Amino acid sequence: MAGKRRKLGNPLALAVLATLRQHPMHPYEIAQTLRRQGKDASIKINYGSLYTVVQNLEKHGYVEVADVERQGNRPERTVYGLTEAGRREMTEWMSDLVAVPAREYPIFEAALSLMGVLHPDDVVRLLRERLSTLEVQIASGRGGLEKLYETLPRLFLVENEYQLHMLQAQATWVRAFLAELEGGLLPEVEGWRRFHETGEVPPEFLTGEAPGNPT
Template identity: 75%
Template sequence: MQRRRLRNPLALAVLATLWQKPMHPYEIAQTLRSQGKDSSTKINYGSLYTVVQNLEKHGFVEVTDVERQGNRPERTVYGITETGQQEATEWMSDLIAVPAKEFPIFETALSLLGVLPPSDVERLLEERLKALDVQVASGRGALEKLYETLPRLFLVENEYQLHMTEAEAAWVRGFLDELRTGALPGIDLWKSFHEPGGEQDTRT
């Protein structure tokens, strides 16, 4: 994957938004929110102006107009440049074609699971599973409603989010079953690690 001059996903979202038409930063923020992009991209609206300035510095966007309305402050309107369109196209192509290693915090917690006793992990995963099941149910309902008014093209990220949540719930459910039945390999050693006077070095 090519190393990009800007790697903040918000920059890509701004480029894609400006591809629709030139806008001032406040309108960019409103458009991102109204199109639901804040559910799939971590958007810090406070840093949006900085992102736009960085895009301008690299030649990806340019000032196309300065709006003046009465006594209101001037609003600078930005449009995407040809270089910006090329950058957005290449960036999108990389993101879609090349699997990238990500580091979700739940994966981090799973890698350190032995810190907690199995009984605690079982209880906590039961809580997580309940929350995931609620997310799946609400996500399905919301998606069905959205299908009534929007083409599927504009909902593929919602579909992906739902499927990923369903997959996580299925994995947690299976892992919980192994914990409850004692079928998980190494669970006896894990339990002994947390017993009073238990062995604290599992390498021995």
């Protein structure tokens, strides 16, 4: 399964397939179900793209029209169901995502790779702002999760747990890196500081010329 090039790569398409696994629905009901079950915290959902996704799934044979509903003078609503091909695709795609670590490109990681363009004192200030925000998010996430445990099975909250753990891990790393910067423990920090204060590139920064390092 690993490495298979899929016809669809949008996580929203996978969410639609997984939601239709419950029972046939029209697109508006799919969106409402995803939001009600809290999936919009992990998957970007908007009505316009969802309708396009459903159409693409139908084109590839993963969903099919199960019914057409009409209530009074309201427009018809097409109800879609999962096909056998859609069930297989959903299962294989999910199996890949769970089993195979994928290389992702978080925006914070990109910023860290280029942070040499900022003065180290500014980086310290900005990371302290980030750490403060992370601590608020962690406290809020922990409290929210405890409330959710009271009404929902843990099976439906594992992504919330993961999000909280990732925030905690990020905060731990930022806190430790800040200690290095502020304590002068990062070997390159003085050269980094001199570059921004004098405009002269330290010789050690010329070696390798890594993106984001002052060159």
